[in-house]
Amino acid sequence: MKRRNLIILTAVLAASTALPAFAQDAAKPYAGTRLAVLMEGHPTTDGIQALLPEFTAATGIEVELEVVPESDITAKMLLEFSSGSGRYDVVQNNIIFVPGFVKAGYIEPLDDLAAAAPQYLDKADFVPGYLNTNVLDGKLYGLPVYGESTFVMYRKDLFEQYGIAVPKSFADIEAAAKTIKEKSNGEITGITMRGAQGIHSVYVWAGYLWGFGGEFVDAAGKSALATPEAAASLDAFARVLKDYGPVGVANFGWEENRVLFQQGKAGITLDATVNGAFNEDPAVSSVVGKVGYIPVPVETTAPKGGSSSLAVHSLYVASASANKEAAWLFASWATAKEQQIKSLALAPNSGVTSQAALNSDEFNSRYGAFKDAMIASINQGNPQYLPTVPAANEIINNAGIAVSKVLAGTASATDALAEADAANAAALAR
Amino acid sequence: MTKDVTTLFYRPVMVFMGAVSVVITVYVLWLTMQNISLLRPGAEKFVGFDNYIRLLLDMRGLSALGRTVMFTIAATAIELVLGLAIALLLDREFAGKRVVRALILVPIVMTPVVVGLTWRFMFDPSSGMANYLISLIGFGPVDWLGSPNVAIFSLLIADIWQWTPFVVLLTMASLESLPGDPQNAARVDGAREWQVLWFITMPMMQRALLIVGVIRAIDSIKAFDLFYIMTRGGPALSTETLNLYGYIAAFTNFDISYALTIAMVLTILTNVALLAVYRLAFRPQKSG
Amino acid sequence: MRKIIFYAVIIVLVVVVLFPLYWVFVTSIKSIRDAFAMPPVWLFEATWENYSKVLSNGVFLRAFVNSIIVSFTASIIAVAIGALAAYGLVQQGDAAKQSNEKFVLSMRIAPPLIFVIPTYFLASQLKLLNNHWLLIAVYAFINIPFAISMLMTFFEDIPRELRDAAKVDGAREFTIFREVFLPVAKGGIIATLIMCVLFTWNEFFIALVLTGRDTQTLPVSITSFLTFQGVQWGPLTAAATLVMLPMLVLGMLVQGQIVRGMSLGSIKG
Numbered sequence: 001m002k003r004r005n006l007i008i009l010t011a012v013l014a015a016s017t018a019l020p021a022f023a024q025d026a027a028k029p030y031a032g033t034r035l036a037v038l039m040e041g042h043p044t045t046d047g048i049q050a051l052l053p054e055f056t057a058a059t060g061i062e063v064e065l066e067v068v069p070e071s072d073i074t075a076k077m078l079l080e081f082s083s084g085s086g087r088y089d090v091v092q093n094n095i096i097f098v099p100g101f102v103k104a105g106y107i108e109p110l111d112d113l114a115a116a117a118p119q120y121l122d123k124a125d126f127v128p129g130y131l132n133t134n135v136l137d138g139k140l141y142g143l144p145v146y147g148e149s150t151f152v153m154y155r156k157d158l159f160e161q162y163g164i165a166v167p168k169s170f171a172d173i174e175a176a177a178k179t180i181k182e183k184s185n186g187e188i189t190g191i192t193m194r195g196a197q198g199i200h201s202v203y204v205w206a207g208y209l210w211g212f213g214g215e216f217v218d219a220a221g222k223s224a225l226a227t228p229e230a231a232a233s234l235d236a237f238a239r240v241l242k243d244y245g246p247v248g249v250a251n252f253g254w255e256e257n258r259v260l261f262q263q264g265k266a267g268i269t270l271d272a273t274v275n276g277a278f279n280e281d282p283a284v285s286s287v288v289g290k291v292g293y294i295p296v297p298v299e300t301t302a303p304k305g306g307s308s309s310l311a312v313h314s315l316y317v318a319s320a321s322a323n324k325e326a327a328w329l330f331a332s333w334a335t336a337k338e339q340q341i342k343s344l345a346l347a348p349n350s351g352v353t354s355q356a357a358l359n360s361d362e363f364n365s366r367y368g369a370f371k372d373a374m375i376a377s378i379n380q381g382n383p384q385y386l387p388t389v390p391a392a393n394e395i396i397n398n399a400g401i402a403v404s405k406v407l408a409g410t411a412s413a414t415d416a417l418a419e420a421d422a423a424n425a426a427a428l429a430r
Numbered sequence: 431m432t433k434d435v436t437t438l439f440y441r442p443v444m445v446f447m448g449a450v451s452v453v454i455t456v457y458v459l460w461l462t463m464q465n466i467s468l469l470r471p472g473a474e475k476f477v478g479f480d481n482y483i484r485l486l487l488d489m490r491g492l493s494a495l496g497r498t499v500m501f502t503i504a505a506t507a508i509e510l511v512l513g514l515a516i517a518l519l520l521d522r523e524f525a526g527k528r529v530v531r532a533l534i535l536v537p538i539v540m541t542p543v544v545v546g547l548t549w550r551f552m553f554d555p556s557s558g559m560a561n562y563l564i565s566l567i568g569f570g571p572v573d574w575l576g577s578p579n580v581a582i583f584s585l586l587i588a589d590i591w592q593w594t595p596f597v598v599l600l601t602m603a604s605l606e607s608l609p610g611d612p613q614n615a616a617r618v619d620g621a622r623e624w625q626v627l628w629f630i631t632m633p634m635m636q637r638a639l640l641i642v643g644v645i646r647a648i649d650s651i652k653a654f655d656l657f658y659i660m661t662r663g664g665p666a667l668s669t670e671t672l673n674l675y676g677y678i679a680a681f682t683n684f685d686i687s688y689a690l691t692i693a694m695v696l697t698i699l700t701n702v703a704l705l706a707v708y709r710l711a712f713r714p715q716k717s718g
Numbered sequence: 719m720r721k722i723i724f725y726a727v728i729i730v731l732v733v734v735v736l737f738p739l740y741w742v743f744v745t746s747i748k749s750i751r752d753a754f755a756m757p758p759v760w761l762f763e764a765t766w767e768n769y770s771k772v773l774s775n776g777v778f779l780r781a782f783v784n785s786i787i788v789s790f791t792a793s794i795i796a797v798a799i800g801a802l803a804a805y806g807l808v809q810q811g812d813a814a815k816q817s818n819e820k821f822v823l824s825m826r827i828a829p830p831l832i833f834v835i836p837t838y839f840l841a842s843q844l845k846l847l848n849n850h851w852l853l854i855a856v857y858a859f860i861n862i863p864f865a866i867s868m869l870m871t872f873f874e875d876i877p878r879e880l881r882d883a884a885k886v887d888g889a890r891e892f893t894i895f896r897e898v899f900l901p902v903a904k905g906g907i908i909a910t911l912i913m914c915v916l917f918t919w920n921e922f923f924i925a926l927v928l929t930g931r932d933t934q935t936l937p938v939s940i941t942s943f944l945t946f947q948g949v950q951w952g953p954l955t956a957a958a959t960l961v962m963l964p965m966l967v968l969g970m971l972v973q974g975q976i977v978r979g980m981s982l983g984s985i986k987g
Contacts, residue, residue, distance in 0.1 A: 036931065041942050066931030067777065069941055075681035078468040079927070083842035087930070100469050195576070197664025248555025250576035250665040255949055259754070260556060284750070390469045394683040401490075401667055408578040408666040423490075427683070430467070435891045439806025440866075443799055444821070447862065451825070457836050516731065524724070532973050533732055536739055539969040541920045543937045544958040548738045551745075551951070557754050559741065595735065644823070652829045655922050676831045686835060693832040700827045708820075 030326040031060025037090040037330065038077055040070040040313065044146045044351065045092075047343025048334045055333050061326050074393065081106040086320035089327040092145060095133045095312040095383070100390030102136055107316040109139040113328035120332035130353045133312045133383045142314030143335040146351030149377035150207055150309040151370075153261065153279065154268045155180075156292040158188065169297045170211060170236055173268060177244035180267035190244030192266040193237075196253045197404035202396050203309065204270055205403050206385055208233040211307035213300035216387040216395060216424075223428055225399065226414075226421035229300070234413040236299075238406040250407050262287055270296060272311070273377055276370030277350040293373030295380065310381030312353075350374065391427040398423040462691040468684035481691040490667065491675060491692065495699075498671040501582065502650040505589050510643050512590065513597025514635075518627070520598070521605045531602070534595045542592070546659030549588040550575065553660075578668035581661055585669055588656050593649070597642050604638035605631075640711050644704065651700055672696050739962075746955035753951055768956035778957060780932075781939035785919055785961075787850055788935060792857035793914035797907060799858075800865025805895045807866065808873045815870070822863040834927045841928070848930030856924060861914040868913065872906025873899060909972040916965055936961045 039045045045067055052063050066088075068076055077091045081104070093101075101107045114121055121143075123131065130144035152173065159166070159176070162183045167173045177190030194200040209215070212233035218224040241249050246260055254271070261269045262278050262285040269275070278284055279291045296307040315331040317324055333339065337354040344352065344362045350370075352358060364371065387395050402416035411419075462481050464474045485491045520530065537545070552559040553574035561571045574584040608631070616626050652673055657663065663670035663678065670678075672692060680689030745753045747764040772778055807818055837856060838847070846852045876899060884894045900907065922937040929938055940961065943954035 064931060066934075067942060072681075072926065072941075075684070078684055079838055080842075080847075082468045082471050083839060084471075085842045085845065085847065087847060104469055104471050106471075195665070197666065198662060246556070247571045248573045248576040250573070250578070251555075251581070251661065252576070256554070256556075265556070391683075394685075397678065397682050400664075404578075404664050405666040408668070410578055410666050410668075430465070430685075436806045436809035439809075439891070439895070440803035440818075441806070443803040443862065443866075444818075447821075447825070447859070450859065454833050454836055458832055461836070519724075519727065524728075526728075530728060530732060532970055534735055535969050535973050536735060536966065539916060539962070539965050540739065541922075541937055541940075541958070541961055541965075543920075543922050543940055544742065544962065545738065547949075547954065547958070548742055552738070552741070559758065562757055591734070591738070645826075648823070648826055654830075658922075673829050673831065676829070680831065680835065690832065690835060693829050697828050697832055701824065704823065704827065 028058075028060035030323070030329065032062070033060075033323050033326040034062045034064060035089045035323060035326055035330055036087055037063055037065050037092075038073065038088045039065060039067055039092040039145075039315075040073055041067050042070070042146065042313070043347040043349040044343060046347040047349070048145075048339065050346050051339055051342060055330065059326075059329055059333075061329065063330060078106075081318065081320065084320055086318065086322055088318050089321040089323050090331055091316050091318060092313055093316065095142075095310075095314065096386045096388050096392045096396075098134065098141055098314075098316075099136065099388050100392065101316065102141060103390055105319055107141055108319045108321070108324060109141060110143070110317060110328060110331075111140055113317070113324060114140065114332070117325065117329055117332075120329065120336045122337060125337050125354050125356055126335075127353055127355060127358070127378060129310055129378050129381050129383070130312045130314075133310060134314050142316045143331050144312050144314045144353035145335055146349060147310070147312040147353050147378070148273045148351050149311070149374065149381040150204070150270060150272055150296055151276075151373050151377045152268065152270050152294050152296055153275065154292050154294070155264075155266075155287065155290055157290045158184075158267050159292070166292065166294060167268075167297065170208060170240075170299050173270075173297070174236070174240045174244070177240055177268055181244045184267075188264075189246045189260065189266040191240055191268040191270075192246050192249065192252070192257050192260050193241060193270050194252050194254060194257045195241055195245070195249040195404070195407050196251050198400040199396055200253045200400075201403040201407070202400045203272075203311075203386070205234065205237045205399075206309065207270060207296045207307045208237045210303055210305050210382060210385065211296060211298045211300070212236070213303050215304045215384075216399070217389060217428070221389070221428065223395070223421050223424035225402070225417045225424060227417075230417050231413040233299075234403060234406050234417060237403070238413065241407060242409070250404065264290075272309075273370070273374040274350050276374060277348070277367055280367065280369045289369065291369070293370045295373070295377055305384050306380045306382035308377045308381045309385040310378065310383050311385070389428065391424075391430070394427040395424045398427070458690050458694060462687055462694055464687050466686040468686060477687075481688050482695070484688065485691055485695060490670075491672065493667070494670050494672045494675040497582070497669070498651060498673070498696075501586065501653070501671060502647050505586055505593075505650045505653075506643055506647045508586070508590055509594045509597050509646055510639060513594045513642075514601055514639065516594070516598045517601035517605060520602060531599070534598055537592045537595050538599075540592070542655035543659055545588065545592050546656045549584070549591075549656070550660045553584050575661055576665055578666040581665060581669050585656055585660055588660065589650070589653065592656075593646060597646065600642050601635070601638065604635060608634050640707075644707060647707075648700065648704070651696070742955045742958050742962075745951060746959050748952070750952060768952040769960075771953050772956045772960065775953075777934075777942070778939055781934050781936050782960075784850070784929075784933055785936040788853045788857065788933070789915045789918035791850075792854045792918055793861060793911050795854065795858040796861035796865045796914050797869070797911045800862050800869050800910070801900070801907065802895070803862075803866045804869035804873050805899055808870055818870075819867065822867045825860075825863040830923045834924055838927060847928075848932050850933055853925070853928060853933055853935070856928065857918045857921070860924075861917065864917075865910050865914060868910045869903070869906065872903045872910075875906075876902050912968050912972050916969065919961075919965055 049065055052065065056062060074093060074097060077088060077093065080087050126144060127147065130147040134140060134142040134144065152167070158180055162179050164176045164179055167176050173191065180188055181190035193204045209230055212229045214227055214229035214233050215224050246266065257269060257271060258275050258278055260266050264286045276293060280288055282288050298307050315334060317327045317331060321327050335353065337356040340352045340354040340357040341360050344357055344360065348366060350367045352363065357363060386392065389395070398420040402420035405411040405416040406413045463476060463478055465477050466474045520527065555561060555571055555573055555576065560574055564572065573580060575581050612630050613626050616630055653671065654673055654677070657669060657671060657674050661669045663674050673696060676689050676692035676696065679685045679692060746768050747766065748762055749765055752759045752762045807815060841847050841852050880898055880902070881894055884898050889897070920937060925935045925938045929935055940954065940957055943950045943957065
């Protein structure tokens with residue numbers, strides 16, 4: 001694989017140096033174009049940044065990459081989009097915002113651009129679940145950079161020691177957490193999950209919500225949080241954390257949760273599949289090889305959607321961009337399998353979206369321990385896991401307040417969700 | 431004649447600053463009377479005072495306002511009392527006074543974002559310094575940022591840490607500029623130290639303390655960096671101030687008009703409160 | 719005995735005041751394992767790895783340059799304009815001074831949220847986003863009222879006789895300003911400048927909204943160590959130390975005047 005890349009690179013370099021004036025115009029129609037690209041602070045971004053000189057060498061396009069934290073990126077691009085200045089040519093964001101962006105006319109359908117310049121694109125190589133989330137009304141809008149699902153991680157050694165069976169339901173998880181806490185005399189926390197107000201707790205609780213047969217927004221587009229299913233799911237989520245969770249869980253974000261588990265201080269966690277990479281990394285983890293990975297359970301026989309998430313972060317071409325063709329070239333190049341495979345070595349990340357990268361030796365040796373469970377989760381990942389309506393962010397924010405209130409014990413699940421439901425209904429109506 | 435020339439030095443500046451302020455205020459007022467959302471470009475329409483009515487009926491907004499008031503009063507009062515106490519303690523000649531005074535400046539100079547991150551790490555329930563220290567004296571772990579009953583106080587601690595030095599330095603400066611005669615006269619007459627402090631020093635310090643208090647109160651109302659970095663309003667909204675709610679309305683919900691309405695109302699309320707303080711505090715003194 | 723207690727209290731005070739700064743620095747030279755160890759490791763092998771990581775980070779270095787450009791230019795403009803206005807104001811009666819004091823305070827009230835959004839819309843119309851001058855203008859504007867009031871306290875210390883003597887010699891107002899006031903109040907002017915730089919350097923919210931790729935300043939740049947996949951404490955604390963160092967040095971240099979300046983000139987009166 002490496003050799004082939006080298007050959008490509010050499011060929012490209014040879015072409016660009018050997019036949020300067022003549023070859024340049026034909027092979028590099030956009031040479032000299034400057035692209036402004038807005039991406040999230042993430043290992044995949046680091047990888048792409050490191051490989052940028054190769055893109056410039058191949059196409060003559062200069063890329064100016066602006067990297068901001070994921071939590072600020074949507075506000076940044078929306079301010080920009082709404083002012084119509086066309087400052088960013090390519091942006092990266094979470095799939096949940098795409099319907100809103102499409103409705104507002106902020107991002108460009110890619111099908112025509114792809115037909116005109118397909119050289120980097122290999123649709124069949126993307127993990128289908130990742131690519132399909134970017135298709136709206138039959139049109140392709142984005143190319144996935146990284147993605148993940150969620151699964152349950154548990155300590156095989158502890159489960160064996162205390163004679164606990166692999167959990168098949170949320171009730172099993174609660175029972176297992178109880179056993180671990182009691183049998184270890186409180187030395188080991190039964191279960192840890194993210195409890196911080198906002199996207200953190202909502203991202204994890206949503207697994208419970210779907211698993212108990214609830215949903216955020218019903219088929220008719222109405223807010224659907226004020227249901228017995230939703231209340232039961234929130235009760236279960238808060239109860240297990242309050243009774244068998246760690247101190248401080250109500251302010252746990254992804255990081256705090258991950259660190260606690262990888263330090264061996266907790267028996268179970270439910271979180272993103274990328275956490276597997278940290279559990280299995282001897283440099284930061286003391287639980288390497290001791291972790292089992294299973295899908296997020298369901299508690300009902302009639303779920304309205306899968307309880308595993310499907311979170312996909314993709315590149316989009318801005319409608320206001322003056323360089324859409326060059327922008328497309330960059331987006332398709334940055335997500336192509338060659339770059340993904342190379343960036344596995346440069347900035348390792350288990351969220352790669354290329355199947356070739358997923359099946360590479362590099363990936364298998366690093367992430368083999370949880371790869372099968374991860375792919376199983378992705379395959380049953382629910383693209384509607386988080387609401388994908390224009391008001392998604394506000395709905396998540398309101399739901400996060402409800403989760404936080406119940407976790408803190410300042411409101412009952414029914415009351416908190418009724419409040420969130422009313423706020424969501426207002427947001428959907430605006 | 432001279433007056434006319436010297437006014438040229440500041441009039442244009444004041445007129446310019448005032449004009450910009452007025453333009454921005456009018457523009458914001460106009461924006462708050464529409465329903466601008468970043469997610470619905472081109473669908474804006476005039477809605478009159480709807481946003482103001484919405485805020486008036488918004489429980490989340492009202493409790494954020496209440497929280498802002500409580501936080502401001504608590505932070506200002508504690509910082510004033512503590513700062514005054516430390517300033518009085520340091521108001522004597524001792525070896526190393528200059529060094530101590532210089533070191534006290536450090537929290538004020540530290541970048542607030544970094545201060546927030548530092549305290550967030552120190553308040554970490556499992557690997558933070560705060561729980562380690564209290565475990566040394568035999569207390570169980572406290573859920574500093576995760577409990578809705580505690581989180582606001584954790585923020586208060588960070589705020590007090592950063593801004594009490596400001597009160598200390600200002601109070602020290604004004605203590606030094608006080609004439610020493612009245613105190614000494616009282617001491618000669620046999621007054622005890624606390625009497626001197628209470629009846630002579632404090633009245634002379636009144637105005638200075640008031641100004642420091644007003645500055646701290648204004649800054650507490652607008653406090654953003656620590657809240658944004660440490661809790662972002664959580665858990666269970668227990669640390670969401672009105673300023674933060676405005677930020678969330680703008681940059682999480684993308685509801686620009688409503689966010690500006692919140693900011694506008696906050697500005698107006700602060701102005702009213704400030705005027706009231708001015709009236710209450712400065713009137714009697716001027717006549718006296 | 720009293721003396722011992724006194725010094726004990728002072729030491730506790732200094733420790734409390736300095737501990738977070740100490741912690742930031744110490745974390746920056748610890749390995750990841752030491753930094754997260756509990757109970758804390760007090761003795762450890764120092765590593766400068768985080769610093770080399772940060773110093774080879776182009777984005778961070780660029781932010782450093784941006785911060786220098788923006789905070790110094792904005793502060794110089796604010797102090798220049800502020801000095802002119804302050805000169806005019808100190809010649810006026812109490813009424814004018816008092817109304818200025820209120821004006822300064824009222825400028826301080828508005829939460830930044832209220833003006834960053836209109837400014838953003840305006841700047842995007844004028845194609846000024848991602849331009850240093852946008853930030854410079856905004857920060858200069860915010861600093862002017864502060865600079866005026868701080869400089870007034872220094873100008874008021876200048877004896878009237880100096881000005882009157884120059885007046886008798888037939889000097890024009892601007893000459894008096896330049897030849898008499900500026901040299902005499904030099905220390906105060908530098909202190910004012912440093913205060914403005916300090917404020918601008920540390921400012922986060924306005925920068926968060928109004929900076930772009932080419933103009934990102936340090937406080938915003940620091941938050942990029944808070945990634946989607948966790949906080950990189952090592953590089954973060956190294957960056958934080960580098961960000962604070964120049965301000966700590968500047969702050970110490972002018973600490974005497976800073977105290978006066980921060981009182982907004984009001985305390986003396």
